[in-house]
Amino acid sequence: METLQKLYKHLEKIYHFNSVVSLLSWDQETYMPERAFEHRSQQMGLMASLIHQLKTTELQEILKDINLNELQRRDFLIVKRVKQDLDKWSKIPEKLAVQLTEVTSQAQYYWDKAKKNDDFDTFAPYLEKIVSLKIEEAHCLGFEQNPYDALLEDYEKGLKASDFEKVIRPIVEEFYQKKSNSVLTTNPFKCTIPAYEQLKFANQFIQDLGFDFRRGRQDISSHPFSNAISIHDIRITTRIMEEDLQYMLYSTIHETGHALYEMGLNTELLGTPYSETCSLTIHESQSRFWENNIGRSLPFCKFLASKLQEYLPQYFSEVSPEALFYTLNEVKPNFIRTESDEVTYHLHIALRFELERDLVNQVIQVKDLPTLWKEKMQSYLGIIPPNDSLGVLQDVHWSAGLIGYFPTYSLGSFYAAQIYSHLKSLYPDFDFHIEKGNFDFIHQWLKENIFSKGRMFYSHEILQQATGNPLLPNAFKDYITSKLELV
Amino acid sequence: METLQKLYKHLEKIYHFNSVVSLLSWDQETYMPERAFEHRSQQMGLMASLIHQLKTTELQEILKDINLNELQRRDFLIVKRVKQDLDKWSKIPEKLAVQLTEVTSQAQYYWDKAKKNDDFDTFAPYLEKIVSLKIEEAHCLGFEQNPYDALLEDYEKGLKASDFEKVIRPIVEEFYQKKSNSVLTTNPFKCTIPAYEQLKFANQFIQDLGFDFRRGRQDISSHPFSNAISIHDIRITTRIMEEDLQYMLYSTIHETGHALYEMGLNTELLGTPYSETCSLTIHESQSRFWENNIGRSLPFCKFLASKLQEYLPQYFSEVSPEALFYTLNEVKPNFIRTESDEVTYHLHIALRFELERDLVNQVIQVKDLPTLWKEKMQSYLGIIPPNDSLGVLQDVHWSAGLIGYFPTYSLGSFYAAQIYSHLKSLYPDFDFHIEKGNFDFIHQWLKENIFSKGRMFYSHEILQQATGNPLLPNAFKDYITSKLELV
Numbered sequence: 001m002e003t004l005q006k007l008y009k010h011l012e013k014i015y016h017f018n019s020v021v022s023l024l025s026w027d028q029e030t031y032m033p034e035r036a037f038e039h040r041s042q043q044m045g046l047m048a049s050l051i052h053q054l055k056t057t058e059l060q061e062i063l064k065d066i067n068l069n070e071l072q073r074r075d076f077l078i079v080k081r082v083k084q085d086l087d088k089w090s091k092i093p094e095k096l097a098v099q100l101t102e103v104t105s106q107a108q109y110y111w112d113k114a115k116k117n118d119d120f121d122t123f124a125p126y127l128e129k130i131v132s133l134k135i136e137e138a139h140c141l142g143f144e145q146n147p148y149d150a151l152l153e154d155y156e157k158g159l160k161a162s163d164f165e166k167v168i169r170p171i172v173e174e175f176y177q178k179k180s181n182s183v184l185t186t187n188p189f190k191c192t193i194p195a196y197e198q199l200k201f202a203n204q205f206i207q208d209l210g211f212d213f214r215r216g217r218q219d220i221s222s223h224p225f226s227n228a229i230s231i232h233d234i235r236i237t238t239r240i241m242e243e244d245l246q247y248m249l250y251s252t253i254h255e256t257g258h259a260l261y262e263m264g265l266n267t268e269l270l271g272t273p274y275s276e277t278c279s280l281t282i283h284e285s286q287s288r289f290w291e292n293n294i295g296r297s298l299p300f301c302k303f304l305a306s307k308l309q310e311y312l313p314q315y316f317s318e319v320s321p322e323a324l325f326y327t328l329n330e331v332k333p334n335f336i337r338t339e340s341d342e343v344t345y346h347l348h349i350a351l352r353f354e355l356e357r358d359l360v361n362q363v364i365q366v367k368d369l370p371t372l373w374k375e376k377m378q379s380y381l382g383i384i385p386p387n388d389s390l391g392v393l394q395d396v397h398w399s400a401g402l403i404g405y406f407p408t409y410s411l412g413s414f415y416a417a418q419i420y421s422h423l424k425s426l427y428p429d430f431d432f433h434i435e436k437g438n439f440d441f442i443h444q445w446l447k448e449n450i451f452s453k454g455r456m457f458y459s460h461e462i463l464q465q466a467t468g469n470p471l472l473p474n475a476f477k478d479y480i481t482s483k484l485e486l487v
Numbered sequence: 488m489e490t491l492q493k494l495y496k497h498l499e500k501i502y503h504f505n506s507v508v509s510l511l512s513w514d515q516e517t518y519m520p521e522r523a524f525e526h527r528s529q530q531m532g533l534m535a536s537l538i539h540q541l542k543t544t545e546l547q548e549i550l551k552d553i554n555l556n557e558l559q560r561r562d563f564l565i566v567k568r569v570k571q572d573l574d575k576w577s578k579i580p581e582k583l584a585v586q587l588t589e590v591t592s593q594a595q596y597y598w599d600k601a602k603k604n605d606d607f608d609t610f611a612p613y614l615e616k617i618v619s620l621k622i623e624e625a626h627c628l629g630f631e632q633n634p635y636d637a638l639l640e641d642y643e644k645g646l647k648a649s650d651f652e653k654v655i656r657p658i659v660e661e662f663y664q665k666k667s668n669s670v671l672t673t674n675p676f677k678c679t680i681p682a683y684e685q686l687k688f689a690n691q692f693i694q695d696l697g698f699d700f701r702r703g704r705q706d707i708s709s710h711p712f713s714n715a716i717s718i719h720d721i722r723i724t725t726r727i728m729e730e731d732l733q734y735m736l737y738s739t740i741h742e743t744g745h746a747l748y749e750m751g752l753n754t755e756l757l758g759t760p761y762s763e764t765c766s767l768t769i770h771e772s773q774s775r776f777w778e779n780n781i782g783r784s785l786p787f788c789k790f791l792a793s794k795l796q797e798y799l800p801q802y803f804s805e806v807s808p809e810a811l812f813y814t815l816n817e818v819k820p821n822f823i824r825t826e827s828d829e830v831t832y833h834l835h836i837a838l839r840f841e842l843e844r845d846l847v848n849q850v851i852q853v854k855d856l857p858t859l860w861k862e863k864m865q866s867y868l869g870i871i872p873p874n875d876s877l878g879v880l881q882d883v884h885w886s887a888g889l890i891g892y893f894p895t896y897s898l899g900s901f902y903a904a905q906i907y908s909h910l911k912s913l914y915p916d917f918d919f920h921i922e923k924g925n926f927d928f929i930h931q932w933l934k935e936n937i938f939s940k941g942r943m944f945y946s947h948e949i950l951q952q953a954t955g956n957p958l959l960p961n962a963f964k965d966y967i968t969s970k971l972e973l974v
Contacts, residue, residue, distance in 0.1 A: 009711065013533060016526065016529050016530045016533050017530075017533065019526065019530055020530050021509060022508065023510065023511065023514060024510065027510060027514065031518075031704060031706075032720065033700065033702050033703050033704050033719065033721075033722075034718055035701045035702045035719040035720070036702070036716070036717060036719045036720035038719070039503065039506065039717040039718070039719060039720065040720075042503050042716075043503045043504075043507050046500060046503050046504060047507065050537070061761060213518055213520065214520055214521050214522045215522045215523070216520050217518060217520050220516075229523070230523060230526040231526070232522040232523045232525070232526060233519065233520055233521065233523035233526065233527075234520075235520075235521070242638070313734065353528055383967050456708075
């Protein structure tokens with residue numbers, strides 16, 4: 001079909017332009033000189049305007065000639081999803097898309113500055129602008145009760161604020177009440193290792209996990225992220241604290257989880273849902289799976305111990321896997337979300353969820369955030385961050401316009417637990433393989449059962465197909481319970 | 488005038504899209520993972536197509552409403568030049584522009600590979616394609632006698648192959664015959680300094696020369712280059728040989744010269760000739776000025792010696808400015824153009840000039856290049872490179888489609904000598920300032936007399952305005968003569 005080919009060619013064109021935007025963004029967070037930020041935001045704005053036209057008017061023109069009923073199954077699934085995309089994209093006026101791109105590009109510069117100087121006021125006016133544009137976006141997209149739902153939907157189809165309040169939140173709170181006391185141990189990660197040695201180690205180690213450096217790279221940035229510039233160009237970043245290897249390492253493993261997903265996608269029909277990631281929930285299920293379910297397990301600690309001895313013998317002539325395991329699983333409130341254990345982590349999400357929901361509903365204002373943050377930290381975690389850099393300014397997300405993203409970390413963790421439990425039941429020698437650093441069978445299974453589905457199905461459909469079950473919150477409960485019994 | 492504002496807005500838009508292309512190119516040469524190169528070439532091709540439309544059809548539409556006679560002087564000069572640009576750009580079909588962009592993007596990957604593996608055949612098919620596209624371009628642009636003139640014109644308005652043959656070449660040859668024997672000295676640059684220490688030193692040192700790191704950065708690449716992504720984002724690269732600091736340092740100073748030009752441009756009316764660099768000749772006059780006229784002078788060697796002691800005391804507890812000076816000015820044939828002294832350098836240019844001219848005139852073929860290169864090296868410089876990596880594969884230019892560029896290095900050196908001589912006559916205490924590392928008065932003068940002219944005049948007009956004279960080849964002769972007397 002000629003029109004179908006035309007559609008695929010058009011989507012591939014959008015894909016390449018999106019790649020360009022991804023590079024502009026990656027560069028801004030890693031290597032761009034500081035004074036370049038104003039122009040970068042204009043470059044991003046122009047690209048956004050260009051892409052918006054390709055994704056709306058021009059796409060519509062091509063789609064109107066395609067009859068869904070005449071298509072083969074794969075094409076049918078793709079075109080169905082693209083038609084839905086078009087409906088959604090067409091609701092956002094070009095001006096809004098451009099403004100959001102420009103403001104978030106600027107905001108990330110001011111957020112970084114604000115975080116470094118512990119000065120929320122530098123960032124506040126940009127966040128105010130972002131919140132107001134996101135509210136506008138929510139109204140353009142439409143919602144039944146809560147404008148925040150429209151934003152959640154952008155990251156996970158069908159997710160509603162009320163789901164988080166009713167289903168996820170209680171589980172998280174229940175576990176926090178039940179948390180066991182950790183076994184006291186010496187933290188083996190605490191020793192001073194120069195940044196360049198840490199980065200070298202990290203690059204060796206993630207290669208062992210399956211990261212392909214011919215198709216990706218790792219750099220340093222203010223806040224770790226993964227950015228799939230294109231299918232063969234997947235970049236992650238980390239951050240380093242010379243006196244604590246864990247700070248870098250578990251952030252790196254998290255981002256590697258994201259990268260392995262991108263590296264395992266179908267490489268045909270680029271720019272179509274056939275070769276795209278499904279959702280942020282599935283994405284976070286992958287990063288959280290490697291960071292936590294695999295990464296904080298005892299068999300993995302045995303593997304890690306052997307690699308620390310191999311790659312960093314001057315610092316780890318001897319290291320106990322058990323000491324790594326206990327250190328990595330200590331349940332203890334932390335100011336920083338990304339450094340938190342698997343239990344308290346979700347209280348960080350709950351806090352952000354509530355603040356986002358209330359901002360978008362205009363119940364609270366940006367200027368109230370620092371105070372509210374501290375109050376909620378005190379109430380949920382019993383600790384108060386000494387400054388905003390360790391509090392409300394810690395995450396990049398809001399500056400990037402990612403309002404509604406955080407709940408997918410919790411939902412993704414639930415997915416990860418279910419996938420982990422399913423894999424363990426499929427492979428009786430699972431732990432043995434992890435201990436030996438043999439991850440190929442996992443890559444294989446994930447690729448076949450999750451990655452290859454692209455974005456042709458919804459997250460919950462893929463989970464059902466892959467594990468034979470809908471989302472079972474008990475999988476997460478059971479996983480945490482058995483871990484808390486161990487530590 | 489509303490139409491004039493529309494024109495300026497349109498040119499600014501092209502400017503920002505060009506910035507995006509520059510970033511794609513910079514990234515490809517510095518950090519891009521190897522497997523990403525195919526997609527990068529497609530991204531570049533799409534951007535080229537987009538920009539071509541903006542620069543031709545759309546620009547024409549806007550320009551037709553502007554009457555030159557109604558404009559103020561600055562606007563008049565700008566619009567006049569833009570009309571000439573439009574004439575030129577309109578001669579290149581979009582398809583050719585896109586093909587050239589895509590092929591050169593790929594070719595740079597294969598050139599890099601070929602150079603690393605000393606395997607010309609890997610690169611040859613891409614160079615063949617480039618040569619054939621450049622011949623097509625020459626025919627599109629038009630020429631009187633020699634198609635190569637059409638390509639030279641792209642880098643220096645009015646420069647013809649015959650000028651190089653008749654004017655520049657004899658001067659260069661004359662000096663090579665007269666070259667004095669160098670004073671034998673121990674080379675102080677030869678000591679082993681780790682790459683990261685060299686880069687750190689280079690970054691400190693170029694800051695002393697005036698490089699502004701808030702508006703630029705320096706990285707490592709296969710072949711050093713400077714790339715002005717935008718007015719506040721000027722990036723240079725270098726390469727490092729741990730056992731020879733000069734290898735990195737003088738390449739870095741050369742690229743810094745380019746960067747200082749870009750950093751000193753007008754910051755208004757971006758994308759118009761008011762804020763653009765004039766030509767490659769003026770560009771190379773700046774890089775060669777800092778690298779050679781300033782950088783290899785005895786007063787500069789005194790400054791450099793003090794900085795080596797300050798920044799790298801563990802390697803340079805004592806260093807003689809005279810030893811630096813003699814080492815930097817030894818006239819001795821070298822396989823590598825960028826490592827050559829100020830005399831033999833131009834024989835490298837003559838060699839490339841002849842090969843380019845003959846390729847474009849289809850007198851020779853790409854497959855003949857390795858042999859011809861060796862023959863000409865033997866004939867002009869009396870040395871034969873042991874392999875193609877040290878021969879025909881050494882420069883990035885051809886892979887980037889920059890055929891006709893090399894002669895501007897020689898012409899730029901002539902310009903530099905004239906500017907240098909003029910500055911020395913203006914400032915009697917010139918040497919004293921250089922010795923103290925006070926370069927501000929030079930930046931100031933260059934900015935006022937050269938940089939601020941943008942691209943509103945031709946190179947020779949700017950030279951005339953700045954120094955009060957047309958190009959005087961004797962300035963270069965005198966400069967070299969007096970230097971050869973010293974060493």
